[in-house]
Amino acid sequence: MTDAPGITLQGDYLIEQKPLFTGVDLTVPAGQWTCLLGRSGVGKSTILRLLLGLDTSGQFNGQVRANDDRAIGPRASYMAQSDLLLPWLNLRENVVLGARLRHEKPDLSKADTMIARVGLSAYATKKPGALSGGMRQRAALARTLMEDRPIALLDEPFSALDAGTRADMQDLAAEVLQGKTVLLVTHDPAEACRLGHQIALLTPAGIAPWELPDTAPIRSADDPQTLQAQAALLSYLRAVP
Known part of the structure; x- marks a missing residue:
């Protein structure tokens, strides 16, 4: 699929009449990666669910829209913090689950290629219970990338991976998306x-931008400007109450 839209979310979110966040004005430009950071519990995952139109536990006072005024949810692939693999299906069957749910014929050749690219070919017929946490996360990533949607909403998709594998999966996601x-x-x-x-x-209190180097992603991990931006961002996040 093509025609990636820009997305905006504006408004406040309350849980039991207490604000989780207020005055949020988030713009996600078309065809680009926007990284959303903040303290745990500030509402980052809630924003993903609001964009998808999923049920949430609180009250949202605001609006969500794509710049082409078409629905976001049907055009989005979503990778939650939990891998959400179905335990009775093997890895390959989980990777093509989206097509099955839409009553489409799954592209097994594409699935096997994606499974190979996340380094799990030897486990394609294994069920989730036989996989480590990092393997399960890579399987969930493969399923997300298989969807080929114009919008991708990713909730900590690399968090369970070791440093080397994380960099490899970041490269893969940047390429496919x-x-x-x-x-x-x-x-x-x-x-x-x-x-x-x-x-x-x-x-x-809302959303604030953070300045990045002028170079285009995906940036080299040892680039001095990238390291400087990373260090400054870490210092800022540590100071945020």
Whole structure:
């Protein structure tokens, strides 16, 4: 799929009449990676669910829209913090689950290629219970990338991976999702500074941008400008109450 839209979310969110965040004005540019950071519990995952139109536990006073005024949910792939693999299906069957649910014929050749690219070919017929946490996360990533939607909403998709594998999976995601509209929730300043076209910092009082190097992502992890932006962002996040 093509025609990646820009997305905006504006408004306040309350849980039991207490604000989780207020005055949020988030713009996710078309065809770019936006990395969303903030303290735990500030509402980052809630924003993903609001974009998808999923049920939430609180009250949202605001609006969500794509710049082409078409629905966001049907055009989005979503990777939650939990891998959400179905335990009675093997890895390959989980990777093509989206097509099955839409009553479409799954592209098994494409699925096997994607499974190979996440390094799990030897486990394609294994069920989730036989996989480590990192393997399960890579399987969930493969399923998300298989969807080929113009919008990708990713909630800490690399958090369970060791440093080397994480970098490899970041490279893969950047390649496959090139030209898509991506909103990545992450707690990792290095990840955000490497992958993001823009960074948005979520606090209870709203959204603030963070300046990134002029170079285009995906940035080299040892680039001095990237390291400087990463260090400054980490210092800022540590100081946020």
